[in-house]
Amino acid sequence: MLIWYTIAVLLSLAIFSFLWKDNPLYKFAEHLFVGTMVGYQVVVVFSQIIMRKIVDPISVALDNRQILTLISLVIATLIGLLFLARFSRKVEWVSRYPISITVGFWSGYAIVASFKTNILTQIRGTVVDDLGQPLLNGHLIGDFFKNPSLKTLDLATAGPLLVFGVIVVLVYFFFSVKHDHPMVKFANKPALFYLMIGFGASFGYTFMGRISLFIGRMNFIFNEWWPLLKQTIGG
Amino acid sequence: MKKKVFVLIGCALFFFLPLIFAQESAPAEFFLRDTPNNAGEQVELTFRPLASPEEVPEFLLNITIGEKPVRVRRLVNAGKPVILPLITHQAGVPVKVEVQGVLPDGSLTDLGAVDVVSKGEWLNMNSMKAFILGLLFIGLIIFYVGRAKRGQDLFIRKIPGLEAIDDALGRATEMGRPVFYIPGTSSMADVATLASLNILRPVARQVAKYETPFSVPVKDPIVVSVAQDVVKEAYMAAGRPDLYEDGIAYLASMGQFDYSGAVSGSMVREKPATVFLLGMFYAESLILAETANSVGAIQIAGTDASSQLPFFIAACDYTLIGEELYAASAYMSREPLLLGTLKAQDILKGILLVIFVLAVIFQLLGVDFIMDSFLNPQW
Amino acid sequence: MKRTLPLFLAFFFGIIGIIVQMVPALKGLMDTMLDWMAIIAAFALAVGISSLTRHHMTKIRRKHKDIFFSYVTFIAMFFMTIIGLVGYFRPEGALQGLFENMYNYVRVPLDASMFALLAFYITSAAYRAFRARTWLATVLLLAGVIVMIGRVAFGPFIIFNDITAWIMKVPTTAAMRAVNVGIGLGIVATSIKIVLGIERSYLGGGE
Numbered sequence: 001m002l003i004w005y006t007i008a009v010l011l012s013l014a015i016f017s018f019l020w021k022d023n024p025l026y027k028f029a030e031h032l033f034v035g036t037m038v039g040y041q042v043v044v045v046f047s048q049i050i051m052r053k054i055v056d057p058i059s060v061a062l063d064n065r066q067i068l069t070l071i072s073l074v075i076a077t078l079i080g081l082l083f084l085a086r087f088s089r090k091v092e093w094v095s096r097y098p099i100s101i102t103v104g105f106w107s108g109y110a111i112v113a114s115f116k117t118n119i120l121t122q123i124r125g126t127v128v129d130d131l132g133q134p135l136l137n138g139h140l141i142g143d144f145f146k147n148p149s150l151k152t153l154d155l156a157t158a159g160p161l162l163v164f165g166v167i168v169v170l171v172y173f174f175f176s177v178k179h180d181h182p183m184v185k186f187a188n189k190p191a192l193f194y195l196m197i198g199f200g201a202s203f204g205y206t207f208m209g210r211i212s213l214f215i216g217r218m219n220f221i222f223n224e225w226w227p228l229l230k231q232t233i234g235g
Numbered sequence: 236m237k238k239k240v241f242v243l244i245g246c247a248l249f250f251f252l253p254l255i256f257a258q259e260s261a262p263a264e265f266f267l268r269d270t271p272n273n274a275g276e277q278v279e280l281t282f283r284p285l286a287s288p289e290e291v292p293e294f295l296l297n298i299t300i301g302e303k304p305v306r307v308r309r310l311v312n313a314g315k316p317v318i319l320p321l322i323t324h325q326a327g328v329p330v331k332v333e334v335q336g337v338l339p340d341g342s343l344t345d346l347g348a349v350d351v352v353s354k355g356e357w358l359n360m361n362s363m364k365a366f367i368l369g370l371l372f373i374g375l376i377i378f379y380v381g382r383a384k385r386g387q388d389l390f391i392r393k394i395p396g397l398e399a400i401d402d403a404l405g406r407a408t409e410m411g412r413p414v415f416y417i418p419g420t421s422s423m424a425d426v427a428t429l430a431s432l433n434i435l436r437p438v439a440r441q442v443a444k445y446e447t448p449f450s451v452p453v454k455d456p457i458v459v460s461v462a463q464d465v466v467k468e469a470y471m472a473a474g475r476p477d478l479y480e481d482g483i484a485y486l487a488s489m490g491q492f493d494y495s496g497a498v499s500g501s502m503v504r505e506k507p508a509t510v511f512l513l514g515m516f517y518a519e520s521l522i523l524a525e526t527a528n529s530v531g532a533i534q535i536a537g538t539d540a541s542s543q544l545p546f547f548i549a550a551c552d553y554t555l556i557g558e559e560l561y562a563a564s565a566y567m568s569r570e571p572l573l574l575g576t577l578k579a580q581d582i583l584k585g586i587l588l589v590i591f592v593l594a595v596i597f598q599l600l601g602v603d604f605i606m607d608s609f610l611n612p613q614w
Numbered sequence: 615m616k617r618t619l620p621l622f623l624a625f626f627f628g629i630i631g632i633i634v635q636m637v638p639a640l641k642g643l644m645d646t647m648l649d650w651m652a653i654i655a656a657f658a659l660a661v662g663i664s665s666l667t668r669h670h671m672t673k674i675r676r677k678h679k680d681i682f683f684s685y686v687t688f689i690a691m692f693f694m695t696i697i698g699l700v701g702y703f704r705p706e707g708a709l710q711g712l713f714e715n716m717y718n719y720v721r722v723p724l725d726a727s728m729f730a731l732l733a734f735y736i737t738s739a740a741y742r743a744f745r746a747r748t749w750l751a752t753v754l755l756l757a758g759v760i761v762m763i764g765r766v767a768f769g770p771f772i773i774f775n776d777i778t779a780w781i782m783k784v785p786t787t788a789a790m791r792a793v794n795v796g797i798g799l800g801i802v803a804t805s806i807k808i809v810l811g812i813e814r815s816y817l818g819g820g821e
Contacts, residue, residue, distance in 0.1 A: 004715055008723035015496070015727035019734055022503040030496045031683040033724045035690025036716060037493040038666060042659065042691075043698030043713075049656040051702075053649055076650040080657030086460060087664070095661075096620040096817055098654050099461055103816050104624030105651060106424045107805035108631025114426075114805075115365030118798025122791045123587065127594045134598035158784050163595055165788025166795075170588055173796045175391050175562055176581045195556075196750050198789030199545040200757030201781045203743075206545070207736055207762050214733035217726060274638040326639075355639045366636060372806060380812075422655070426801045429808065433815040456662025457655060461816050463665075468818035485669040486662040492728035504680075518732065525735040528742070539797040541790050549754065550739040557793045561800025564813065572812050580803045587795070 002232045005225045012217055126166045135159035165194040262286035262336045262344070263294060267351040275326025275355035283316040286336070293337040294346075301328040326355035368583070375582050380575030389574045396535055396553035397566050403533045404441050407508035413448035414438075415507040417523060418462060419514020419538070420494060422455040426561075427539045431514035432458070432465055433564035438511065439469035443478055452487035452501065454494045459486045495519035499526040512536040512551070513560060516543045524550040537563070621811045628809030757781055 014029035054077055061070040079101060085094035128134050136159055144156040172191030177184050265282040269275070284294070294310040300323055310317070321330055331350040335343045383389050407414045416438060418431040435451070442449045451466060453459045462484035470479035487501070488494040499522060502510065510527035512520070512534060520536075520543040527534045528550060536547040537555025547554045555563060562580075565573035634644035670684035678684070694716060701710030743755055763771060764778025807813035 004719035008719045011720065012723050012727040015724060015731065018496075018499070018503075019731065022500065027500065027680060027683045028686060029724060030493075030500045031686040032690050032720070033493040033728075034488040034497050034666075035687040036694045036721050036724075037488055037490040038663065038687075039691040039694025039698065040717065040721060041489045042663070042695045043702065045656050045659050046699060047702050049652050053653055053656075072646055072650075073653075076653040077657075079650075080654045083460070083654075083657045083661055086661050093616045095460060096464075096616070097623060098657070099457065099464075100620035100624040100817065101627050102423050102457060102651060102654055103429065103461075103808060104627035105631045105647060107426060107429070107624070107808040108628030109424075109635065110426045110801050111369055111632055111805045111809075112365045112635040114798040114801040115368055118794050118801065119368075119587065120364065122795050122798070123591050123594075126591065126788075126791055127598055134595075136595055136599045138599065154780065158780075161784050162788045165785055166792045167588065167592070169789055169792030170584065170795060173556075173558055173792075174581055174584065175394075176389060176578050177392070178390060179392055192750055193753060194785050194789045195793075196753040197757040197781060197785040198787075198793075199548045200754035201761045201778075201786045202542065202790075203545040203549055203736075203740070203754070204758035204761030205765065205782070206542075207740070207758070208765050210732045210736045213726075213730040217730040220723075220726075272638060274641040276641075355641075359636050359638050363636065366632070369632075369802065369806065372802065373810070376806065376810075376812075424651075426804050429813075429816060430800070430804050433804075433813060436815050453665075456658035456660075456665075459665050460658060460661050464818035465815060481665070482669055482672055484665075486665040487669075488666075489662065490725070492725045496724075496728050518729065521732055521735045521739060522728070525739055539800065541793050541797070544793070546736075546739065549743040550735075558796035558800035561797075561804050564815065573807070576803055576807055576812065580799050584796070584799055587799075 002228055005228055009221050009225045012221065016217075126163060129159075135163055164190070169194055261346060262291045263334065263346060265332070265334060265346075265349060267330060267332060267349045269351055269354050270320065272356060272359040275328075275353040276324055277320050277322050278330050278351050278353045280319040280321060280332055280349075281316065282310065282319065282334075284312045284314060286312070288312045288314055289339070291336045292339060295335040295337060295343065297333040297335070299329075299331040299333075301330075323353040326353050328353045371586075372579060372583050375579035376576050379578040379582070380572050383571035383575040383578070389578050391562075391566060391574065391577060394555065394559050394562065394566055396537060396555045396559065397563055399533075399535060399553045400438065400567070401441070403509040403535060404438070404445060404447065406533060408445040408447045410508045412508035413450055413505055414442055414509045414511070415498075415502065415505075415527075415532070416449070416451045416511040417498065417514070418451065418453060418458060419512075419516055420454045420491060420519060421515035421517075423457050423461075425515040427515040428455075428458060430539075430561045430564065431537075432461055434511075434513055434560075434567065435462060435465050436469050436564075437567045439466045440473045443470040443473035443475040446475070446478060448505075449483050450501070450505070450507070451484035452494075452498045453484060454487065454489060454491075456486060456489075459484060491517060491519055492522075495522045498523060502526050502530055502532070506530045507532050510534045512538075512547070513555070513563075514538065516540050516547075518543075521546040521550060527551075617817070620817055621814065625809055625811060628805075632809075757785075 011029050011032075014025040017023055018026040054073060058070060058073050060066075061073065079098050082094050082098050085091045126135065137156075140152070140156045140159070144152040168187040168191040171183060171187035172195075174184065179185070179188075263282065263284045263286065265280060267278055267280050270277045270279050280296070282294070282296075284291070288311075291312055293312060296308040296310055296319075298306045298308060298321060300306075300321060308319075321332075323330060329350060329352045331348060333348040334346040336346055337343060379389070404414060416435055418435060419425070419428050421428050423429070439449065449466070451462050453462055463481055466484050467476075467479055467481075470476055487497045502523075503526065507527070507530065510523075510532045512523055512527070513536065516523075516538050517540065520538065520540075524534055524536060524547060533553075534551040535553045535555075536551040537560040538544060538547060539557050539560055541557065544554070544556060548556075558580075562577055565577040630643070630647060634640050634647060667688075670687055673684045674681050694713070697709045697713045697716070701707060701713040704710065740755075740758065743751055743758075760774060761778045761781060764774040764781075767774040767778075804813065808816070
C-alpha cells in the first residue's frame with residue numbers, strides 16, 4: 001500500500017513542479033497521464049459499449065429472435081465501422097457518413113432542448129419567480145413606501161432590477177443594430193455593468209472552491225501519506 | 236332585458252354552486268391524472284387536505300400500480316396540497332389510489348378511491364412551442380437569406396474578438412511562432428464544438444496563406460476526424476496543400492485534465508504566439524488560458540459555458556461571449572446565407588424580447604394571458 | 615455520394631433528433647438513437663488512437679528530444695489497455711487488482727493535482743485582472759472581491775454576506791439569464807443551419 005501511496009504523492013509533486021517550470025518530471029507525469037487515460041478509455045469503451053451495447057444485446061436478440069433489435073444493432077455497428085475508412089486515402093470520404101449522422105442527430109436534438117431550457121424557461125423565470133409571483137410586483141413597492149427599510153427596499157427593487165438587467169443585456173448583444181441606435185446606446189453602459197458584476201461575482205464565487213482543491217491535495221500528502229510512511233518505517 | 240336576467244341568474248348560480256357543495260366538505264379532495272407530455276411512464280396524484288391537521292393528522296394512501304401489490308404510503312397533513320408522481324414505466328397501466336384518513340384517536344375513515352390508466356401522448360405540447368418558434372425561425376431565415384442574396388447589405392456590428400483574429404495571426408507569422416487552435420473539450424453532442432469547427436476553417440485558411448506553423452490538439456475522436464477534414468480543405472482552398480499534414484489536428488488525450496496537462500506542456504515547449512480557445516470548456520478553461528498567457532501568447536477565447544466565461548474574461552485578451560461564438564462563422568465568411576441567418580436570429584430575439592416585455596406588463600396588470608399560453612411549462 | 619448523401623443524412627437524422635423530443639410515444643426510438651450515437655462514437659476511438667499514435671510516432675521518427683516521453687505514453691497506454699482487458703474477462707485475477715490500483719493511485723492523483731493547479735491559476739488571473747485600469751475591470755474585480763469575502767465572512771464582515779447574496783441574486787442572475795437566452799438562440803440558429811445544410815464546415819467546408 002505504501003508503494004502506491006508514494007507513487008501517488010510523487011506524481012502529485014511532479015505535476016505541481018510545472019508551476020516552477022517545464023521539467024522532465026512534469027513531462028514524465030504528463031505523458032504517463034495521457035497514456036493511462038487513453039488506455040483506460042479503451043477499456044471503458046470496450047466494456048461499456050462494445051460488450052454492453054453491441055455484443056451482449058446482439059446475443060440476447062439472437063436468443064429471443066428479436067429481429068428488429070438485431071437489425072438496428074447491426075446497422076449501427078456497420079455505420080460505426082465506416083469510420084475505419086479513414087485509414088485508406090481512397091475511400092476516406094466514406095467516414096463522412098457516420099460524421100454527418102452524428103452531427104445531424106445532435107444538432108436536431110439540440111434545437112428543441114435549447115429552446116426549452118435556454119430560452120423559454122429563462123424568460124419565464126424572469127417574468128415570474130419560482131412561486132409564480134410576478135417579479136414586477138406593485139404590492140412590494142407599496143410595502144416599501146409604507147415601511148421603508150433595507151429589507152423592503154431589497155424586496156421591492158430586486159424584481160425590477162433583474163428584469164431591467166435581462167433586457168439591457170439582451171439588447172447589448174444584438175448583432176444587426178447600428179451602435180448609434182438610441183436603444184443600443186442606452187443599453188450599452190448598464191449592460192456592461194451587469195455583465196461585469198455577473199462575471200466578477202461568478203469568478204469570486206468559484207475562487208474559494210479552487211483554493212480548497214489545493215488544500216485537499218496537501219491534505220492527502222500530509223495527513224494520509226506521511227502518517228502511513230511514519231507508521232511503516234517506524235514499525 | 237331577458238338576456239340580462241339569464242346572465243345574472245347564471246352568474247349567481249356560478250358563484251353559489253361551489254358554496255352548496257362546500258357544505259358537505261370532505262376531509263380532503265384528490266384526483267389522479269395522467270402526467271401530460273410524456274410517453275405514459277407516470278401519472279400524478281394531486282392531494283389537497285381540507286381538514287385541519289388537528290382534525291385529521293395523517294392520511295393513508297393505498298396505491299395499486301398495475302399488477303404490483305398494494306403499497307401503503309403515509310401522508311402527514313401539513314395543510315398544503317401535494318402532487319405525488321406515481322411511476323408506471325409504460326402506457327396502459329391502471330393505477331388506483333384508495334385514501335383513508337387517520338383520526339386523532341387512531342381510527343380510520345374511508346375517503347374513497349380514484350383511478351386512472353396511464354397513457355402516452357403523441358405530441359409533447361411543450362416541445363410544440365419550440366417547434367413553432369423553430370418554424371418561425373426557418374421562415375425568417377428564408378426571408379433574410381433571400382434579401383441578402385439580392386445584394387442588400389446586412390449590417391453586422393463589430394465583434395472585437397473576431398476583428399482581432401487577423402492581427403493575431405499576423406503577429407504569429409512575424410514572430411515565426413506557431414498558432415494553437417483548441418476547439419473546446421467536448422464532443423459533437425455540444426453545438427459549441429460545431430460552432431468552433433466553423434471558425435477553424437477561415438483561421439486555418441489564413442494560417443496556410445501565411446505559412447505559419449499550426450497545431451490543433453483535440454480531445455474527442457470524432458472531433459479529430461472533423462478537424463482534420465476542415466484543416467485539410469482549408470489548406471487546399473488557400474492553395475497550399477503541400478503544407479498540410481494529418482498531424483496538424485491530432486488527438487492530444489481523452490480526459491479532461493490529462494488533455495489540459497498535455498496541451499499546457501505543448502504550449503510551454505512550442506511557445507505559440509496566438510492561442511484560440513473556442514468551444515465548450517469546463518474547469519480546465521483557466522489552466523489553458525493561463526498557460527497561454529505565461530508563454531506570452533495572445534489568447535482569443537470564446538465559449539457558451541456561462542460558468543467558464545468569467546475566467547476567460549479575466550484571463551484572455553479577447554473573449555467571445557456566448558452567442559458571439561455562434562455568430563462568428565457568419566461574421567468571418569460574410570456569405571449571404573450565413574449573414575441572413577444571423578439577421579433572422581436577431582429578429583427572433585427581438586420577437587422574444589417583445590413577448591417578454593408584454594408578459595411582464597400583463598403580469599403587472601394582473602393578466603396572465605401570455606404566461607398561461609406561451610410561457611406556461613404545462614401548457 | 616461524396617457530398618449530397620452526407621448532407622441528406624445530416625438532415626434526416628436532424629429531423630429524427632427533433633421528432634424524438636416532440637413525440638413522447640417515440641421514447642423507444644430515442645433510446646435506440648442514443649445507443650446508436652454511443653456505438654458510432656465507439657468506433658471513432660480507433661481513429662483517435664491512430665491520430666495519437668501518429669503524433670508520437672512522428673516525434674520518435676524525427677528523433678525529437680522528448681523521444682523518451684513518447685515511449686512513456688505508448689507503454690502506459692498498452693499496459694493499461696492490456697491489464698484492463700484481461701481484467702475484464704477475469705475479474706478475480708491479479709491484473710484486475712493492478713488495473714484498479716493504476717486507476718486509484720496513478721490516474722486519480724494526477725487528475726486531482728492537475729485540477730488543484732487551478733488554485734494558482736485563478737490567483738494569477740485575479741492578479742492580472744487587478745492591474746487592468748479600465749472601469750469595467752474595476753467593476754469586475756470589485757464584485758469578485760466582495761463575493762470572495764462574502765463567502766467566508768464572519769463577525770463584523772457579515773454584511774458582505776448579505777451583499778454577496780444580493781449580487782448573486784440580482785445582477786448576476788440577470789446577466790447570466792440574458793447570456794443564456796442569447797446562447798440558446800445561437801445554438802438553435804447553428805443547429806438549424808446544419809440540419810438545413812446551410813452550414814457545412816463539418817464536412818470540410820467548401821463545395
